[in-house]
Amino acid sequence: MQLQVARIGKPHGIRGEVTVQVLTDAPEDRFVPGTEFVVEPASAGPLIVSSARWNKDILLLGFEEIATRNDAETLRGAKLFIETEELDEDDDEGWYEHELVGLEARVGSQVVGKVAALNTMPVQDLLVVTTPGGEEILIPFVEQIVPEVNIEEGFVLLTPPDGLFELNSDQDAGAGPESKA
Secondary structure, three states: OEEEEEEEEEEEOOOOEEEEEEOOOOHHHHOOOOOEEEEEOHHHOOEEEEEEEEEOOEEEEEEOOOOOHHHHHOOOOOEEEEEHHHOOOOOOOOOOHHHHOOOEEEEOOEEEEEEEEEEOOOOOOEEEEEOOOOOEEEEEOOOOOOOEEEOOOOEEEOOOOOOHHHHOOOOOOOOOHHHOO
């Protein structure tokens, strides 16, 4: 299985560097020279990192296969993936989107929806939970609100503060646990 770790943005300079939207918590480990990425679309890769540097808060990558700004322009919007076999098995502190998508979202023993996505944001990540009625609820992915993730049993436990489901809902009835009998 592959895990997306970045999306390529616009070219930077004339030597083929590109800006990168980082989608991993460990960019210093993922984007070192010599690292090979699977690329989507496949016609753009694979790509091997030749340089990685930060310009303020933006990661700039150079690739062995890309030498000019024009070449770099062809990569705009491409997605960079690693093989999950390369991941650190001792990483018990985090989860990847592919592990969370499809898990039941529970409040107590009641199923209130399924995890549809993980939105990686600068301040905190958000779980996107789809309710049985088809609504999307955004849940801050913090320990106080999501105290348990049980991959083996297929669920995340939610302890939402009052009003969280209603805040995210277009309907007065809401999708919260109190609306189900």
